[in-house]
Amino acid sequence: MTYTKCGSKDKSNFLQTAASEQIQRHTDQVRQGLDPCYLPACPHCGVTPDYFKRHEKRRRIFKIILAQVLKTVLGLLSRWKCTGCNKTATSYPWFALPYKRYTLPTIRAFNQAYVEDPAASYRKLVAACPLVYETSPDSDSNREPMMEHSTIHRWISTMGSYSSLVQNATGLILQADPASSLCRNLAGLKISPRKYRSSSRKQTLLTCFHLVFLMPLYQVIFQTGIFPKLATLFGYT
Ligand SMILES: [Zn+2]
Known part of the structure; x- marks a missing residue:
């Protein structure tokens, strides 16, 4: 393939x-x-x-x-x-997000690919990842696009809306490691201006970028993920 x-x-x-x-x-x-x-x-x-x-x-x-x-x-x-x-x-267990059927690792991976790569677009990401649907004996076997490009747009909107979570996860990491270069690292995360037309979308993209950046860091420091406990504590906001 x-x-x-x-x-x-x-x-x-x-x-x-x-x-x-x-x-x-x-x-x-x-x-x-x-x-x-x-x-x-x-x-x-x-x-x-x-x-x-x-x-x-x-x-x-x-x-x-x-x-x-x-x-x-x-x-x-x-x-x-x-x-x-x-x-x-x-x-919600660690792999599930409210209202989402795809699991957190999938949503995070697509979101990360989008925010990290200045050249990435929703359509390119979807086109780059053709999947085969699991078929049953009585159904036609077709390859379809895995998802609409708007699906990734919505995933960004979802994770990009978790600003309280990002703020609190950042605060907890800084408390645990006051000497860390986290603030500098977060400030260095930039979104390509091609990807937004409004300041609110830019903020959504940045929040999403911060969250995907913080997740592995939080895991290493606290030996547990941001999801589900901290995310639940802040009501997935
Ligand atoms: Zn009560």
């Missing part, structure tokens, strides 16, 4: 995904009532998650990429109920 080179990114890195085993493991835990609750204290009444009750299991179809084959995996997410005010909320 051949494809055009996509920016400067290694393709294997570019097509990252959560493994179906990871989704299955989480789903089994949800089914058995053993998955951890990643929710923070209730924003409405302050009750801590120790007092939350399992409310319901929500189905979510995840899209994952295995050897350039796009597959769907049915997973379960837990909804929890606050015993103080009866409000409910979904707890």
